[in-house]
Amino acid sequence: MDPSRAAAGHIAWRKQHLRGNSCRCRREADMQTPLHAAGSPLCIASGDIEIRHLSMFHAVAQSGSFTRAAQRLHITQPALSRCIAQLERRLGVRLLDRTTHGVQLTPSGIEFLPYCRNALLSFSEAVTSVRGDATLRVGFTWSAALELTPLIIREFERLHPGVEVEPRKCDDSYAGLIDGRTHIAFLRGGRGHPALESTILFEERRVAALHPTHPLADRHSLSLDDIKSDPLVVNTVSGVTTPDLWPDSEGSRATVRTHNLEEWLEAIALGRGIGVTAESTSRLYVHPGIKYIRLIDAQTIPVVVAWPSARPHPLAKSFVQTSIRLAESRQADRHF
Structure with missing residues (x-):
C-alpha cells in the first residue's frame, strides 16, 4: 500500500471516529433520563464540552480520588472540582459521588466513561495523524502470536514507513478491542463477538x-x-x-x-x-x-487476529494480510 494513501485514509478514519464519539448533553430537567435515551441531543455547540473536561473526568475516574487526579494533572484540587462540576452541569447528570472511601462513579458516570476514553483516544490519534505520525495499537492478553509477533510487527512497519505499531497487553477477553483501547488484537480460543471480525492464524495444542x-x-x-x-x-x-x-x-x-x-x-x-x-x-x-x-x-486452540467490524482502522486489513502471510510461511515450524 502507498504510504501517502495509508496516511490519508488514517486521517479520514480518525475524523469519522471523532464524530462518532461526540459527547452527549441534557438539560437539568432530564437528570433521570439515560444518556442514550431517545431525544437526548448531541452536544454540538462550540465550547460546551471541551477536551479538558473529558481529560479531568477520566483522570478522576481512573485514580478514584480528586487529590490523586489533581496531582497527576498538575493542577489544584479546587480547579479540578470546578471543572468536573461544570462538566456535570453541561451534561445535565451527576457523574461522580464523593464517599468516605474516595470517589465512585454514578450509573451515568459508568455509562459515560468508555465514551470519554474513546473520545480522548480519538482526539490524540487525530492530532498524531495530521502531524504525520500514525500509530496502530495491537492488543494481546498473553503470548500474543508467539514468536511470530516481532516478525509481524517488523515486517508491517517495513511496509508502512512512518507508521508505529504499539503493542498493548490488556487483561480482558478481547484485548482492548471492545472499548477502543486497541485497533487490532491477537486472541486465543473460539470466543466470538458480534462487534468483531477475525481470521485464524494457526492452531495450538x-x-x-x-x-x-x-x-x-x-x-x-x-x-x-x-x-x-x-x-x-x-x-x-x-x-x-x-x-x-x-x-x-x-x-x-x-x-x-x-x-x-x-x-x-x-x-x-x-x-x-x-x-x-x-x-x-x-x-x-x-x-x-x-x-x-x-x-x-x-x-486445539485457535490463535486469531481480530478487529472491529464497524469503522476498522484503515491499516487493519494490511496488518491482517501481513499476519496471515507470515503465519503461513512458518506453518511447518512445530513451534507454532
Whole structure:
C-alpha cells in the first residue's frame, strides 16, 4: 500500500471516529433520563464540552480520588472540582459521588466513561495523524502470536514507513478491542463477538499444568479423562479452558477462579488444582512449581487476529494480510 494513501485514509478514519464519539448533553430537567435515551441531543455547540473536561473526568475516574487526579494533572484540587462540576452541569447528570472511601462513579458516570476514553483516544490519534505520525495499537492478553509477533510487527512497519505499531497487553477477553483501547488484537480460543471480525492464524495444542508432586506429574502424556476429577484452575478473564472441555463429565467440576495468567500460574504452583493451557505456555512461562504435560486428546486452540467490524482502522486489513502471510510461511515450524 502507498504510504501517502495509508496516511490519508488514517486521517479520514480518525475524523469519522471523532464524530462518532461526540459527547452527549441534557438539560437539568432530564437528570433521570439515560444518556442514550431517545431525544437526548448531541452536544454540538462550540465550547460546551471541551477536551479538558473529558481529560479531568477520566483522570478522576481512573485514580478514584480528586487529590490523586489533581496531582497527576498538575493542577489544584479546587480547579479540578470546578471543572468536573461544570462538566456535570453541561451534561445535565451527576457523574461522580464523593464517599468516605474516595470517589465512585454514578450509573451515568459508568455509562459515560468508555465514551470519554474513546473520545480522548480519538482526539490524540487525530492530532498524531495530521502531524504525520500514525500509530496502530495491537492488543494481546498473553503470548500474543508467539514468536511470530516481532516478525509481524517488523515486517508491517517495513511496509508502512512512518507508521508505529504499539503493542498493548490488556487483561480482558478481547484485548482492548471492545472499548477502543486497541485497533487490532491477537486472541486465543473460539470466543466470538458480534462487534468483531477475525481470521485464524494457526492452531495450538493443549498441555496440562500440574504441581510437581501431583501423582501424574511423571507421565509423558495425559488424556482428558486422566485429569477429569482434579479441581480445575480457570483464568476467567483471558483463559482458554473451562469445564466445558469435559462435556461428558458427571456432576459439577470443582474450579479455582483466577483473573490473569500470573494468578493462574501461582494457583497451580500452590497445588490448588490443575490447569489446561496452550502448548506455548510451557515455553514462555516456565515455573519451578509447575510441570507441563502433553494432552493427547484435547481440542486445539485457535490463535486469531481480530478487529472491529464497524469503522476498522484503515491499516487493519494490511496488518491482517501481513499476519496471515507470515503465519503461513512458518506453518511447518512445530513451534507454532
